[in-house]
Amino acid sequence: MLPEDSIRILDARKAIKSDPKNAEAQFMQIISQPPSVTSDAAVREYETALISLGQLYKDQNSPNQLADLISTSRAVLSSFAKAKTAKLVRQLLDLFHGIPNSTDIQVTVTKSCIQWATSERRGFLRQNLEVRLVKLHMIKAAYYEALILINSLLKELKRLDDKLVLVEVQLLESRVYHVLGNTSKGRAALTSARTSAASIYTPPLLQAGLDLQSGKLHAEDKDFSTAFSYFIEAMDGYHSQDEPEKATAALQYMLLCKIML
Structure with missing residues (x-):
């Protein structure tokens, strides 16, 4: 026989x-009743x-309700283990993907979550969340805001020697x-990313991102043959994922x- 909590979930889903x-x-x-963390x-x-x-x-394209849910749930999530909390917050924020015209709300909610994570000392x-905010700034073409946050993250990540996140931020x-037209700095950042990635396991999606960016920069230099090779690797990586x-x-x-060849 199913336990009561499973029955309540099943009834709601039906x-x-x-x-x-x-x-x-x-x-x-x-969710109005905080669970016992020992159960x-x-x-x-x-x-x-x-x-x-x-x-x-x-599914209802209701970004405001989703934003409110994230904000109100944080009080309960504070009592959860840090890894579980991080996973749930990321899952909730991921739900914005596919909701039309929700970028501004995502920026607001993500900034709020960053402040909360800082106050909770969840580094x-x-x-x-800051990496996520960089990506949102890029979607909004707020590139200088993105760079300010990137520079702050790079200083911290180099000090902590967190190579995986460092590679993502350098990319x-x-x-x-590259978007701002500063190809030399774009190339230098990519070189740093590849150097950092050489000493760790790079997940397929991140590796595909590195290959795609490498292809773009080689194409900028009119080295279309090398660019083509990188784009093949990127396509295979994205297809496999x-x-x-x-x-x-x-x-x-x-x-x-x-x-162009």
């Missing part, structure tokens, strides 16, 4: 399509209800300088290089 308001109310009822079942129920409610708001989460730095849009972009760059 109502999502037929009666979303009822489903929302049921999920809200569950794995209660914590799991809270996590499931929280993410399910966030997914419901995403790893704060760094992760973002290269992209920003089920990123069709990015894989298609790499393929388009490959075709452009073939035309």
Whole structure:
């Protein structure tokens, strides 16, 4: 027989399509009662209800409700282990992806989460959120704001010797300088990223990003043959990670290089 918490979650999920308001109310009822951190079942129920409610708001294209959910849930998340909290906050913020015209709200919520993570002394989460904020600034073409945050992160990450996040931030730095037309600084940042990546395991998506940026900078130098090789690697990397849009972009760059050869 299923435990009570599982039954409550199942009942709420059953109502999502037929009666979303009822489903929302049921999920809200569950998360309104902070779970006992000593009960794995209660914590799991809270996590499931929280993410399910966030997914419901995403499906309804309701960014304001999702933002409110993230803000109000932080009081409970403060009592969770740091790794679990970081995972849940990232999952909730990821739900904004696909909601139209939500970038401004994402910036506001992410900044708020950064302030909260700082006050809670959750350094790893704060760094992760700051990297996310850099990407949002780039989407909004707020490149100078992105650079200010990048420079702050680079100083901290080099001191902490956190190579994986350092590679990601150096890659973002290269992209920003490239967009701003400063190819020399973009190339220098990419060289730093590749040097940092040489001593660690680089996840496939990050490696594909490095290859794509390398291809772009070689294309800027009119070295289309080398650029083509990098774009092939990037396309394969994105395809292997089920990123069709990015894989298609790499393929388009490959075709452009073939035309220019």
